[in-house]
Amino acid sequence: MSLLTPDFGLLFWMLLSFLIVFGLLAKFGFPVITRMVDERREYIEQSLVTADEANRRLAEIRQESEGILDEARVRQSELIRQATAESEKMILSAKEKAAIEAQQQLDEARRQIDAQKQQAMSDIRGQVARLSVDIAEKVLRRQLDDPAGQEVFIAHLLDEIEKN
Template structure:
């Protein structure tokens, strides 16, 4: 029965031992344990606040990145618009120069055609004049083979000259 109900001496020594262990733990272990717990609590608190600051900083960076992306898109659109306008301007200038060059070439061709036409007409007139003179000369030689025909012709010319 002694095992089921402990003796007073055993309980007394157990209480004394417990109090000694409690005193020793309070004197030597309790303070470092509490200090370690408070240090741990402080480091956890610091880590949480650092994480919160990092989270806020990440949100700020995200907003700044979005702002930069929007600015970059606007700049890209502006550059594309300017490039398109410059391309259209170059094409328009090239078209205008081509039209001017074409008009100049057409004017030169017309002028050359007109010059050639005048030259051809003059050549044709000269040829016609030479042919007319040649034909007239042949006719006159044929008609003026005899002396009487020559005198009659001369008399006729004299009359025409004095009549006019």
């Protein structure tokens, strides 16, 4: 008997033990293994379905967020436009108000100048009247009969007035 060639008895017992082990595995092991493989396959399929659902939801959420961002950008530009228009209105209103106030102040200054001018003219008229009365009084006091003397006296009085 050679070590490399098995004899018939050894082959019979090897085949018998193989069939017994195969039968036990077929009866008890393979159903458990196939059940575990099936469960694993179902778990993987369920995970793939869940992942696809998650990807689909993520895509929807991205679309929604893009829509919200676009809407926010539009709203932001609208608010900026409104704020710019409002600030321009305020600036224009302030300019108009400042122009009106400046015109009012200018008119008031002109009225004051006119009033002061009228007051000065009134004062000058009063002074001229007083001076005229003073001159007439002095002329009458002297009662000069000589017209040349009166002219000299009037010139003298006018010089005094200019000095005062």
